[in-house]
Amino acid sequence: MNLKRKRKHNSQEDCQNEQKPLIIPVQDENVLENQISIEEVLAGVDFAKNVNENIDSIVDVEHQAKALQEANEKVVKQKSPQKKIWSFIFLIINIVIVVIILLQMLEGQNVTPFYELEFNAVFLILAILIFPALMMCDQIRYNMLITQSTKRHRPFLAYKVAGIGRYYDYITPLASGGQAFQIYYLTSRGVKASKAISIPLARYIIQQIVFAFIALFLLIGSLTFLKETFTSATGSTLVSVASWIGFTINFFVIFATIILSSSRLGHKVVIGILKFLKKIKIVRNYDKYYNKLIKLVEEYQRTMKFFAKSPKLLFSMIFFSVLVLLLQYTAPFLIYCALGGEPSVDIWIQIMIVSLMIDLACSFVPLPGGSGAAEISFAAMFSSLFSSGTFWAMLFWRFITYYAFVLQGLGIIIYDYAIGNKKNQRLLERWRQEEENLNRK
Secondary structure, three states: OHHHHHHHHHHHHHHHHHHOOOOOOHHHHHHHHHHHHHHHHHHHHHHHHHHHHHHHHHHHHHHHHHHHHHHHHHHHHHOOHHHHHHHHHHHHHHHHHHHHHHHHHHHOOOOOOHHHOOOOHHHHHHHHOHHHHHHHHHHHHHHHHHHHHHOOOOHHHHHHHHHHHHHHHHHOHHHOOHHHHHHHHHHHOOOOHHHHHHHHHHHHHHHHHHHHHHHHHHHHHHHHHOOHHHHOOOOHHHHHHHHHHHHHHHHHHHHHHHHHHHOOOHHHHHHHHHHHHHHOOOOOOHHHHHHHHHHHHHHHHHHHHHHHOOHHHHHHHHHHHHHHHHHHHHHHHHHHHHOOOOOOHHHHHHHHHHHHHHHHHHOOOOOHHHOOHHHHHHHHHHHHHHHHHHHHHHHHHHHHHHHHHHHHHHHHHHHHHHHHHHHHHHHHHHHHHHHHHHHHO
16 A cells, blocks of 8 residues: 555656756856857858859859850950951862972982872771871760760760861961860750860860870980981981970970969969060060969869869770770871881881871971971981882872871761751750750659
């Protein structure tokens, strides 16, 4: 009985305790106040981060708008009747120079008639396949970048972007038109402006870095490895000097960009150099050149961040960039073997070095595709190797590495005018409808 009463008494006390209001000590109230203030601070930090992200996005949008506007202006300028006339004039100049070289060789009886040439069929086919192999490597690179950026697999678009880029690089002075047309072409094919700008730039930067290091390696080898067959040829000294000048210009641009992009003192270095050049009156418009240099550095940084997100993509781009250069500089070797030359590793390496030197010597010639300079340099460096077949070797090499890309670019333009643009409109319309259907769901 006492036990029952005790249990009842305890249960009543529990009920009374549950009904009593919760009393928080003063110390606990202070803790609560501190917790609220911390939450407010964290909210303020989040707000600040959002503001910074918004500012960054506004800066990116402004940068993208300017880059897109510049690309469109270049495209409009290049499509003008005046530019088309100049492109035609440059093509005529190129043909005239080839004819002059032919006439000079005929006069000196240094040209074997074409019908008397004897070809090695295997090496001839391999030489012809250099062009599609170069295009395949370019197509793979652009397809990887397009897929990574847009999450859409578009191999045919990648091929056309590669072809358009080569075409406009080869018909504009100093290869200055390719990227602008690629940006324009990608945006017209439904790729967002930010992606359209980054894709050609990413390919260009990796290609230039790889080119700079391979050029350094081969040029150092040229100092001791080249045989007298090449060094004693008429005009070889001039080509050699021009190649070192071209290398210095290319390597300095890449090296300076890397240093400025990775160093905290980058902006200060840019300012210091420009102020010095302005002081000695080499640079007059300080703001113009400062903005250009800073823009180059910022574009490089964005591209490196883009690749940093996917190391696999970066190494793939480096691999195909190396492969493109090896194929390009192997073309004269295959032509040499196709015309009856004896294949060997030694002669292959030497021909690669000489081909690189020709490429560098023409890199700062302000004519589309190095018109004239490429032919003259090839004739000067390879005359003793090919002997009486030099002209045909030069013409074959020039067709594989230049004329074929120009003809292909014209073919892409004609195809788009007749079929491609209409197919693109239907594709974009289909994607738009699919997106609307998804949004409705």
